[in-house]
Amino acid sequence: MRASRALLAAFALAVVLDLACLAVGFRTGHAAAKVLLMPLLAASAARAGAPRLLVAALLCGWAGDVLLLSGADPAFMAGMASFAAGHVCYLVLFRRQGPPHARARHLALVALGYAAALVTLVVLLWPDLPAGLRVPVAGYSTLLTAMAYTAGTRLGPAAGLGGALFMLSDTLIATGVADWPQLPRSGFWIMLTYAAAQFLLVRGTLDARSAPATAYREVRSTTP
Numbered sequence: 001m002r003a004s005r006a007l008l009a010a011f012a013l014a015v016v017l018d019l020a021c022l023a024v025g026f027r028t029g030h031a032a033a034k035v036l037l038m039p040l041l042a043a044s045a046a047r048a049g050a051p052r053l054l055v056a057a058l059l060c061g062w063a064g065d066v067l068l069l070s071g072a073d074p075a076f077m078a079g080m081a082s083f084a085a086g087h088v089c090y091l092v093l094f095r096r097q098g099p100p101h102a103r104a105r106h107l108a109l110v111a112l113g114y115a116a117a118l119v120t121l122v123v124l125l126w127p128d129l130p131a132g133l134r135v136p137v138a139g140y141s142t143l144l145t146a147m148a149y150t151a152g153t154r155l156g157p158a159a160g161l162g163g164a165l166f167m168l169s170d171t172l173i174a175t176g177v178a179d180w181p182q183l184p185r186s187g188f189w190i191m192l193t194y195a196a197a198q199f200l201l202v203r204g205t206l207d208a209r210s211a212p213a214t215a216y217r218e219v220r221s222t223t224p
Contacts, residue, residue: 001047001048003047004045004048007041007047008044010040011037011040011041011199014033014037014040015033015037015191017029017033018030018033018195019191019192022185022188023185023188025185030191034069035065035066037062037065037198038059038062038065038198039062041058041198041199041202042062044202045058045205049206049209050206050209051093051205051209053089053090053092053093054093054201056086056089057086057087057089057090057093057201058086058198058202059086060083060086060089061083061086063079064080064082064083064086065079066079067079076133080136080137080140083140083144084139084140087143087146087147088143090147090150090201091143091146091147091150093205094147094151094155094159094205097155097208099154100154110153111149114145114149118142118145121141121171122141125137125175126138128178128179128180129177129178133177137177140170141170141174144166144170147163148163148164148166148167149163150163151163151201151204155205155207156207156208157204158200158203158207159201159203159204159205159208160204161200162197162198162199162200162201162203162204163197164197165193165196165200166193166194166198168193168197169190169191169193169197172186172189172190172193173190
C-alpha cells in the first residue's frame, strides 16, 4: 500500500509539472511529463490490487498519449484506436461489477442524456471534421459515451464523474480537429480533465472492488 501511495504521489507531481509546462508553453517539458502519467497511475493501481483490465485500459491510454504527441494524421488515428481499446477494457471491466445500481427510470433518463450529448456533438462536428475522420470520430465518440454511461451507472459517482470528464477532454480535442475556436491554453484544459478522468476511473474501480469485502467484514463482525 505504501508503494502504491508513493507512485500515486509521483503521478500527481507529474500532472502538476505537465500542467505547469502547458501553462507557460514549454512543449518539451509537456511531452516529457505526459508520457509518465499513465505508467505511474497504472503502477499505483496495480500495487493497490487493481484488476488487469484496469491496468490494460491505462496502458492503452499511455499508448494513445505517446501517439498523439505527433501531429501526423496516421499517428492521430492510431492514438484514437489505442484509446478506443482502453474504453473497451473499461466497458468489460465495469460490466463485471454487476447490474446497474439505479432504478430503471433513472437509468433511462441518464441514457437519454448521454445519447442526446453524443448525437448533438456528432451532428455539430460532422461538417467541420476532415472527411476521413468523420466516421472514426463518430464511432469513437459512441464507444466513449458508452464507457462513461457504464462507469456512472455501475460504479458510482467518482467513476461517473471520471467518465464525464473523459468525454469533456476528448470533446475539446475534437473541436480542435474541427478548427473551432479554442480556449486559451486549450492543451492545459485537455490534460487537466484527462488526468482527472483517469484518476477518478481508477478510484471508482478500486472503491467498488473494496466495497463488497468491507460489507462482508461488517456482516461477519455482527454475526453471533
